Amino acid sequence: MGKNLTPNSDIVQQENKSLPLPNEQNDWRNFLNDPQMEGTYIDQFLRDRGYKEEERKERRTYAQNWPAYNEAQMREKLLFLDILGELCSFVPTEKRTVGHPRVPLQEMIFSCVLKVYEQLSSRRVNSDLEIARKMGHLNHTPHFNTVLNYFKDPKLVPILTNLIQLSALPLKNLEQTFAVDASGLSTAFYSRWLDYRFNGDKRIRDWLKVHLICGAKTNIVTHVVITDGKRADSPRFPELVKETAKFFEVKEICADKGYSSRDNLQTVWDLGGIPYIPFRSGVTGKSRGHKAWRKMFLWFQLHREKFMDSYHQRSNAESTFSMLKRKFQNKLMFKKEVGQINEALAKILCHNICVLIQELHETGLRLEFAESAHLFPTLHNNSAISQKYP
DSSP, X not given: OOOOOOTTOOEEEETTEEEEOXXXXXXXXXXXXXXXXXXXXXXXXXXXXXXXXXXXXXXXXOOOOHHHHHHHHHHHHHHHHHHHHHHHTTSOOOOOOSSSOOOOHHHHHHHHHHHHHHTOOTTTTHHHHHHHHHTTSOSSOOOHHHXXXXXXXXXXXXXXXXXXXXXXXXXXXXXXXXXXXXXXXXESOOOOHHHHHHOTTOOOOSEEEEEEEEETTTOOEEEEEEEETTSOSGGGHHHHHHHHHTTSOOOEEEOOGGGOOHHHHHHHHHTTOEEEOOOOTTOOOXXXXXXXXXXXXXXXXXXXXXXHHHHGGGHHHHHHHHHHHHHHOSEEOOSSHHHHHHHHHHHHHHHHHHHHHHHHHHHOOOOOOTTTGGGSTXXXXXXXXXXXXX
């Protein structure tokens, strides 16, 4: 057993320096404020001197429900078409009184997302669109050039973003801990040094950055922001958290040091959650008007092992990106920026639908979108498909 701290054992020698250990008169808070202890990991400090034993942790393992997984994978494509059709039914139809009638917007979004799901060229995916038409999801099969043209339409960006948010809502009773991270999706084209040197006013994008927040249990994406690849991560944090808090009960938010700032911690705190974001080296616990910063700094210093146990749920964000890129590739094929953004959003929507299919088989999840569709500005609540998921 390790030694017990007593009021009399209040001096420990470290490199010929006398450092006071906490006792009844010298509490932990004063111990932290001692300038000689700046940046010291307290648990390790005590273990090195025999005042605390090394704790052995059992490795966590997570069992796979193979029968449910197998069934979900075998039926995924059929269920994907049904769920995508249900989601697209909430997209309002455009009214056009002049000119040739346009293809219904909901059908074109269905076709665009299905193309991304199949990972095929617009010509080769035409057969799958014909199958979807025969199943009743489309009134007619659109021309492959029409599908490509709709990818370049800027009005698809808010609609796809709202569909991603709507697709996450069936899991609002399961998710209370969320992870925030960002990763890049590369384009199929490369810039050259000569382009930067001789065209200084021309911005050439080789990749886009996907900023997302996802649930720690199911990897469902609750909100996403797409930016230029060179944009910083931290400024997107408040929007991701606040949009998620509109529909989910946020108890914990995990993110890496890149998001460590007083404003970000306070944002989570004000929403009733606990921000598990590690502190950079050299920072102090001064609140500067942000009480969450001081509270979490003390928690980080006094109970770092417990802090890090909760923080490591952040790895679920990396798992989400891994799932997304392995299944739907990490490359964007469109040349124009709007097309790339819509393609990236379609990938994330495909990911969310696949997560719903998995949870449908593992937990018996009931998919109900109609009661929440009216909460999003670009959608309506007139579902054309009955609820067919038990």
